[in-house]
Amino acid sequence: MPGWVADAIWWQVYPLGFTGAERSAVDEVHHRxxxxxxxxxxxxxLGCNGLALGPVFASSTHGYDTVDHFRIDPRLGDEADFDALVAAAHARGVRxxxxxxxxxxxxxxxxxxxxxxQGPSAPTADWFRPRWPERWEPGVEPEVxxxxxxxxxxxxxxSSEAVVDLVTRVMVHWLDRGADGWRLDAAYAVPxxxxxxxxxxxxxxxxxxxxVGEVIHGDYARxxxxxxxxxxxxYELWQAVWHGIEERNLFELAWSLKRHAVFLESFVPWTFVGNHDVTRIASVLSDERHLPHAHVVLFTLGxxxxxxSGDEHAFRGVKADRAGGDDAVRPPFPPDPSGLSPLGLPTFHLHQELIGLRRRHPWLHTAAPxxxxxxxxxxxxxxxxxGERLLVALNxxxxxxxxxxxxVRGVLAGTADTGRDVVDLPPHGWAVLAS
Structure with missing residues (x-):
């Protein structure tokens, strides 16, 4: 793993939704x-130093139906806009x-x-696994x-060498252009x-x-x-965090922490409590007093x-299993941060506190619970x-x-009283402790 990743904390954005882009492809370039x-x-x-972008390449609808991997989606802009964004990020030390x-x-x-x-003779036929009709005619798509x-x-x-070549060329092209890495969408579906x-x-x-590969289920280490x-x-940890807290069954979370410790022996996972594909953490937790607990776990684990984006202001949004069902968790954002509601500031300040604590203890990147x-x-x-040790206590x-x-030697974050080898937490309280 590149050395710089040890200090990376990402802010993840779905650009098409964030910028309020059209739902389907356009011909005219909109510089968003x-x-x-x-x-x-x-x-x-906030304390982050990485910008993790959702799809930015030309597509027909939601960005995951790519039609040109070498072109910025006209709904977002052009290559000059991409270059400017990368340059502005890098000027601030943002990956x-x-x-x-x-x-x-x-x-x-x-x-x-x-x-x-062109039928079976098409030069890109080996990109796919087509099942041709017995008598193909122009205009007829094969089953795929x-x-x-x-x-x-x-x-x-x-299994196609042409697909290996395509993906290699795409990845290198945009890294040449200034990107610092790749999230591999649906990596669990790819051998x-x-x-x-x-x-x-x-x-x-x-x-x-x-x-980093998107792997929801399966053998992570493999x-x-x-x-x-x-x-x-x-995803195992994400599931255990929200479900264990919501059901008040912290045995579920504790079991997942043991699994997480095993993963950390061979790699450092990408951790999260929200993303573009799931109901927001502030919506899935019915008791808002427990929202801090989820974020505490995120920022105190390896x-x-x-x-x-938006979770740091306690945005709500429920994912639905239907067409357009992701819209609620991928909303447009104001033109700049001044348009955010002050109602989200307590959660924003909580993130600052927890990320600040993590910055002061950079070894947390690989710390097994x-x-x-x-x-x-x-x-x-x-x-x-x-040579340092922290305790995390949740109630x-x-x-x-x-x-x-x-x-225990003192309280670093949260609200608690400490005694000899004990901590007293208030109802629905939490604390990060020096030990």
Whole structure:
């Protein structure tokens, strides 16, 4: 993993939604990427130093149905706008991560359209897994595999050398243009052996590039080891954080922390409590007093944390399983941060406090949690590194509680009273303790 990633904390953005872009492709270029430039200082004020972008390449609708990997989506701007955004970010010391949709392309991608126009002799026929009719005629599309039932998302054939070459060229092209790394969309649907064929050439050209795969389920460690990735997304932890807190069943979270510690032995996961594909954490937790607990866990565990834009202001949004069901979690943002409601400031200041604490303890990037105490509504775990040790104590109950805190020396964040090897938390309280 590139050394700079140890200090990375990402602010993740879905540009098409963030900038209020049209829902479908346009011919005229709309210069919306400068909208994101006006938020770079907000990212820094929060304490982040990375901008993780959702899809920015030409597509037909939501960005994940790419039609040209080498062109900025006209709804967002052009290549000059991209260059300006990267330059503005780098001038502030902010890294830029791109979203690579390489499991599939949009049905309107020229490479796929060529199949209907030219049939089995199309030069891009080996990009896909077509099933041709017995008697093909011009204008007839073959049957193909699509991604998770979405007809507009045509899956690529990852055994094809042409697809290996395409993805390699795309990744290197935008790294050459100034990007610092890639999030590999739907990496769980791509054989990890494919990444092992692509990434050596990418790393030869850009050894400092960071590559993280979106892996929801499956063998995380194998995806990293076989694919040659730096990390994968830690969905197991995300599930345990929101569900364990919402159900007041911290045994679930404690079990996941043990799993997380095992992952940290071989790689540093991408950690989060919200992203563009899930209901916002402030909506999924019915008791808003427990929102801080989720963020405390995120920023006190080993991992490379990412803040889903808006979560730092307690945005609400429920994902629905229907067309347009992601809109609520991918809303337009004001022209600049001055347009944010002051109602979100307490959550913003909480993020600043927790990210500041993490910055003062940079060893947290690889710190594996060790369970100290667990009950349905209480949890204490320890993290240690570089001769330091912290305790994290959580209370979801309506009553105050006294919890074991071996070696506690003081309160670094949150509200608590400490005694000899114990900590007293108020109802629904939390604390990060020196130990």
């Amino acid at each position: 990427l400068p909208h994101l430039e006006r938020w770079l200082d907000h990212l820094l004020e 830029v991560l791109l979203d690579g949709v390489f499991n599939h392309v949009g049905r309107r991608h020229p490479a796929f359209r060529a199949l209907a126009e 595999d699509v991604f998770e039932g979405h007809d507009i998302l045509v899956e690529l054939d990852h 990890p052996e494919f990444w092992a064929r692509v990434l050596p050439a990418v790393r030869a050209a850009h050894p400092d590039a960071y590559v 995806a990293v080891a076989v694919g040659g990735l730096d990390a994968v997304t830690q 991992g490379t944390p990412a803040v889903w 060790e369970q100290v105490h667990v009950a349905n509504e209480q949890l204490v775990y320890a993290v240690a590194g570089r 979801l109950a309506d009553a105050p509680c006294r919890l074991p805190a071996p070696g």
